[in-house]
Each structure stands twice: as C-alpha cells, then as structure tokens.
Amino acid sequence: EPEVTQTPSHQVTQMGQEVILRCVPISNHLYFYWYRQILGQKVEFLVSFYNNEISEKSEIFDDQFSVERPDGSNFTLKIRSTKLEDSAMYFCASSPRGGGAGNTIYFGEGSWLTVV
C-alpha cells in the first residue's frame, strides 16, 4: 500500500538553528500538508500546498516556517531559527484531491523534533 514517508524520524537541534524536515507524499496525490502535534496534545494544521503554492496556512505558520516542493517528489518544511516551543512531532500528509468531500488524507509516521 502506498504511504507517505518522512525523514528524519527524529532530530535534535540547538535553539536558533535551522531545520529541514522532508517528506515524500504518495505519488499520485496533488495536495500536501504539514501538521504538528506537541506531546500529548491535538494534531494542529500548519499549511496546505497545491499546484506549487501554499493554498492555506494557519496562524502557527508564520515567517519562521516555509515549505517547498523542490523536485516534484519531495515536500519539505523548513523551520528557521528554531525555538524551544517548536519541539513537536511534525506530520506530513497528502491527499489525491482536496481534504474535504470524503477525500482521505494520508499521514506519514512523523518527524520528532527536539529543540534544546
């Protein structure tokens, strides 16, 4: 069964450093997402991406964050100047069409980011 793959599975970084989280969405999917889950809390939407541009973003997704689809297969989340409160599990997800109307969103296993 096709799946969303994410790397790294776990990254520890010093506060102030830049981090890039990578994702390979399911190959025929058109919509891509990043969600975040702080330990023990709910899954929070960060950003959605379609047709090589951001289609929607949350309040969390400020200038510290950026996304890119550099080569047609990878989808990356860059976090500049990381802060302690950025420590969380970051999930990449994809869907064949938009996330509504019954179109399933498939999640990767997550990248656990620890900022020290």
Add this chain to the structure above:
Amino acid sequence: QQQVKQSPQSLIVQKGGISIINCAYENTAFDYFPWYQQFPGKGPALLIAIRPDVSEKKEGRFTISFNKSAKQFSLHIMDSQPGDSATYFCAANPSGNTPLVFGKGTRLSVIA
C-alpha cells in the same frame, strides 16, 4: 467556530465492552467527519468517516453515529480489544480543500 470538541480525554474499557467517544462541532459548513486512530510513535490513520447525509455508518466493530441537528457525532467500538488501545481523534472539514480540524483526542485503554 472552527473547533471540534472531543470527550472524554481518556477512557478505560474492559475487553469485550463498548467504547464510546463523542465529538461536537459548531460550524454548519462542516460536511465530512473522519475518525483517526493513532498508535504511539505513529501518524494518525483514517479509521472510518461519515458524511452528514447519513445518520450511521458501520465498518466491522466500528460505528459512527451522526446527529446533524445536535451537531454531534460519536465513535462506538464494539467488543473492544486490547489492540484497540490507541488515541482516537475526531476531525471535520467543509467540502473543498479546507484542511481538517482535529479534536483534542481520546486515549483509549482496553484492559483484559
């Protein structure tokens, strides 16, 4: 209006019992209501979903009950098993490309 309120926060059920998790929403534009199951260290995985044109959907031991007038929906797990122990998230979004909004999750423990 974009919130989905989920309860209880945690639930302990005896093996063979029925697990019930409830969610409520306010945004009447929501028209897709999935439930996701998450095991520790894994990403959420779609379990079952419902559209508001039906009041119930059943897949195996899992049933969603939907009350459109009350703006509530619930997940029932029949004959709960220890392997069902996980965190369950309800979610919702309007039709189109708007992203999913998740509830806060319910940690289910099924004990033998």
